[in-house]
Amino acid sequence: MTTSRADALTVRMPLWLLSPLLLGAFGTVTLLVAAGPAPRTWLAAVALLSLSVVLSWRSRRGFQSELAAATAPLQEALPREPLPELAPALVAPEPPPESIVPPAACRCQDTAPEDVEARIREAEAAVHEAYACRFIPNLDEHSARILPLWAEQIGLVQAQTEEAITSLTMSFTEIVRRLTHTIEQSQALTGGKADERGFAELSRGAEEQLGEVIRSLSAILALKDALFESIQQLTGFMDELKEMAEDVGDIADQTRMLAFNASIEAARAGDHGRGFAVVAGEVRKLSERSGAIGQSIHGRVEMVNEAIVKTVQDAKRFVSQDQEAIATANETISRVIAQFNTAALSLGESSRMLQEEGRVIQQEISSLLVSMQFQDRTGQILSHVRDDMRKLIGLLEDYAAKRLRAESLPSIDTERWLDELKGTYSTHEQAALHDEGQKEALAADITFF
């Protein structure tokens, strides 16, 4: 361990220590060339050369003692036990002080490759111990592992919100479509005019038409009345017929009496009355026939009379039913018209309310449409954050590769990084946030060219 420690701290003689010697040699040659070979020149050359040798010897000694002094604390600091793991502190690291920047000639070149990592670890640990308050030893590796996870999770957030909002706006489209359709249909049903005049006209028209129906029914009733009057007249005729039938009967009786008397007279006349008796007999038969006819006429008239009376009675009953029915129909129609008017009034009211609601709903939809545009902006902002994370991951990977190749690691140009980041912004909120307080006035929403 001791020998390797010593080896680790050995440095090759830097070239600048030899510069007095070189200058001396150069001076000597110049002098000899310029002044030509002469004893005096030779003397001066020798003196110059010796002076330069002495100077470079002294500076070498001085450098060696300085180096020993400088590396003494490091030699002591080399660990005998492994260092404890430090909790990663989320402290913004200050740029490393000058003395910690690795020297231009990297030490890895005279170290076996398999030892490089180990040597680096040891040196880093030593540095950390010496400057413990300035460094988080494994911040690079730590960040290289954490940042990809963060980047992926931001990607998850982006994808999920995009999906959710797209689905939401689809549903919203459907709702708006249905709502607009329903409102349009309702307005169409009310004839497009949502005022009372429209409905009043409609109800007046209905009343007129129904009145027509009532009038037709009443006309039919009047016809029926006329019919009944005609039937009544028939009854009168029936009475006359009855009288005539009775007259026929009377005539038949009288004729029979006559015939009877005639036959008596004929019997009294004896033989001279025989012809007369025959006539009387015929007249008697005639009278009997008339009497029979008179009876049957009477009977028939009675029957017809009864039929007519019954018909008139039935008809009269139906007439009164019809009148009742018409009266009821009239009442019903009036009631219906009244209800219709009330309904029309409230429908007009509802239609007005619907129009008003429709206007309010339109405004709500409008403001919702503005809100739903947020996802587009948040998606953009998240993209920029993710891209910048990936950029940092790339840089850390690059540094890790540089370490393995023994290349020196430049410090990160944070100002330039921030400027590049600012260049990727596409929303004014990002720019405003970046500049912390430079809230530029939001440009007018629409600019026409």
Place this chain on the structure above:
Amino acid sequence: MSKTILIVDDSASLRQVVSITLSNAGYEVVQACDGQDALTKLDGRKIHLIISDVNMPRMDGITFLKQVKQNPGYRFTPVIMLTTESAEEKKKEGQAAGAKAWVVKPFQPEQMLVAVQKLILP
């Protein structure tokens, strides 16, 4: 016959919002997800107005606008840029490329409809 409007934006939800706004007002809407997709959709169809985003993958809005202006069938179709960018330089770029208007997101539906009615081809 209703007029047709092409909306070009990489955000599906924003395309949807523009679509609702325009179709409620009676326009027919065609959607495209970026400049290249929009160029394929422009194939022969009669378009009365184009609304385009600026920041899109594959082909951005300004490039798309320039391509449209070179296409004989659509050279006179008015184009409205709809974007989160509000910087003057960007607006000038859009104006130079031939846009007719620059709308900053988020847009108000009524204002968008006013602009559309003002600029759309008869």
